[in-house]
Amino acid sequence: MPASLAAPSLPSPDSPLDWLAIDPDALDLAPILSAYRQDGFALIPGVASQAALTALTERAHAIMTGAVDHRPFFFQHDAATGRYEDAPLGEGWVGPSPAYRKIEKLERDPVFLRWTENALFARLARTLVGPDIALYRAILMTKPARTERGPGGTLLPWHQDAGALWGLDRSPRVQLWTALDDAPRDAGCMVFAKGTHLEGLASALGGIVPPSVHGLHPAALDPVVVPAKAGDVVLLDNLVWHASALNATSHPRRAFSVCFMDPATRCTRKRGAPRTFPRVFAPVSAPSAAHTR
Ligand SMILES: O=C(O)CCC(=O)C(=O)O
Numbered sequence: 001m002p003a004s005l006a007a008p009s010l011p012s013p014d015s016p017l018d019w020l021a022i023d024p025d026a027l028d029l030a031p032i033l034s035a036y037r038q039d040g041f042a043l044i045p046g047v048a049s050q051a052a053l054t055a056l057t058e059r060a061h062a063i064m065t066g067a068v069d070h071r072p073f074f075f076q077h078d079a080a081t082g083r084y085e086d087a088p089l090g091e092g093w094v095g096p097s098p099a100y101r102k103i104e105k106l107e108r109d110p111v112f113l114r115w116t117e118n119a120l121f122a123r124l125a126r127t128l129v130g131p132d133i134a135l136y137r138a139i140l141m142t143k144p145a146r147t148e149r150g151p152g153g154t155l156l157p158w159h160q161d162a163g164a165l166w167g168l169d170r171s172p173r174v175q176l177w178t179a180l181d182d183a184p185r186d187a188g189c190m191v192f193a194k195g196t197h198l199e200g201l202a203s204a205l206g207g208i209v210p211p212s213v214h215g216l217h218p219a220a221l222d223p224v225v226v227p228a229k230a231g232d233v234v235l236l237d238n239l240v241w242h243a244s245a246l247n248a249t250s251h252p253r254r255a256f257s258v259c260f261m262d263p264a265t266r267c268t269r270k271r272g273a274p275r276t277f278p279r280v281f282a283p284v285s286a287p288s289a290a291h292t293r
Contacts, residue, residue, distance in 0.1 A: 019052035021231060024120035029127060032235060036128075040197035040240025041190075041226070047120060048178060048231035057180050059111040060140055060254050063103060065096040074104040078144070082151030082246050084208075098252060101154045103140040106256070107278055112138055116258050121176055122281045124235060125260040128174045134263040134277040136172050142254040143188045143247035152247035153188060158214045160196075161238040161259065163206010167269040171201075172261035175236045179228035180254040187253040189227045190234055193219035193241035200239065209241050217241075228255075 027044075035042035048056070062068045070093045078099040079086030087101060088094075106112035116138050125133045143153025162171035183189040196202075196219050202209040214220040220241060226234060236242060238259065247253045260280070267274035 019049055019055075019115065019118055020120060021046050021049040021052075022120070024118070024123055027120065027123075029124070032124075033127070036235050036237060039192070039194045039224070041192050041194075041224075041234055041236040041242070043226055043228065044120075044233040044235060045229065046231055047233040048115070048180075050231075052115060053180060053230050055111050056115055056178075056256065057254065059109065060142070060180060060256075063109070063140075064098060064100055064142075066093075068109075072105060072108040075100050076102040078150070078154045080150070082153065082155055084154055084157055087154055098142075098144040099150055099153070100140075100142060103142075104137060106138040106140060107135055107280075112140075112256060115178065115256065117280055120233075121258070121260075124176065125174060125281060129260050129262055131283050132263050132279065133260050133281045134265065135280045136166075136168075136259040136261050136265075136277060138256070138258045140254060140256055141177075141244075142252060143244070144252050145250045146246070146248050152249070153253070155188075155246050156244045158193060158209040158220060158241045158243045159207050160202060160209065160241060161206075163201050163204060165205055165207045167267055167275070168261075169266045169268050170262070171238055172259050172265065173197075173237050173239065174260045175238055175257055176260075177234040177236060177255055177257045179230050179232045179234075180256060181252055182230050183228040183253050183255065184249070185225055185227050186248045187251065188245045188247045189225060189253075190236075191243045191245070192224045192226060192236075193217060194224050195219055196241040197237040197239035202241070214241065 032042045032044055075093045077088055077094050077097060078101045107116060144150060146152035161175060202213045263279060
């Protein structure tokens with residue numbers, strides 16, 4: 001690992017719960033799982049501690065400004081127009097900027113990996129996926145503050161996180177989105193078309209829901225807006241239609257999203273070698289599980 005990727009002052013491994021503001025074992029999962037199954041999403045308030053938020057936001061800043069080596073990560077910058085269709089493809093890192101809409105491969109970063117492996121995520125993943133869990137992705141989704149020169153990120157249209165675009169033999173169904181900053185309604189918080197996960201894929205390709213489909217759908221015409229506070233987590237089904245608007249505030253809106261899945265999931269991409277996916281969370285009986293808390 002390059003020296004510049006060394007983790008700054010992480011809580012010591014013998015106080016691993018410092019990053020959680022709640023007791024992960026005591027949290028009543030029943031209402032959360034019920035909302036997730038029925039609506040496709042559930043807000044879990046106040047999960048990350050201030051220590052976690054400080055570490056994660058400082059690390060996000062360091063990654064976006066190039067204070068740590070950018071090469072392990074994949075970047076996509078915002079377009080100046082704020083339009084999703086205009087976001088550059090294949091360009092990657094374009095130098096220090098607060099306006100990267102998406103940064104992938106954050107499981108390679110010790111700070112974001114530490115958060116990915118927190119004890120609440122482990123409990124939810126084991127409940128929803130099974131004893132053995134693979135990570136599909138760990139990404140930052142950010143929207144910079146609106147300025148005279150920038151519209152406040154990229155408007156993310158209704159989409160599903162599954163389908164042929166994902167190159168998998170089955171759809172993952174578990175994502176956990178952590179607000180690193182307050183994400184009020186006007187900062188481009190998450191918006192959901194409730195219950196749409198129950199209808200499967202809107203197109204075989206997946207990703208963006210075609211306007212001809214969402215334009216007439218009652219759940220998209222009456223969306224559920226989910227403002228979040230820094231530290232809140234949203235559990236969502238990959239198939240639920242979700243979207244987020246531009247950030248109209250003078251503060252950045254950064255969030256970190258992870259997707260967990262069954263390790264039996266196979267990559268179906270034909271170009272190049274098939275992707276493999278890292279395991280997270282050792283089975284409960286293994287002694288090494290302790291470090292995941
Ligand atoms: O943060 C956002 O605006 C969208 C996040 C998202 O689409 C996801 O986590 O799957």
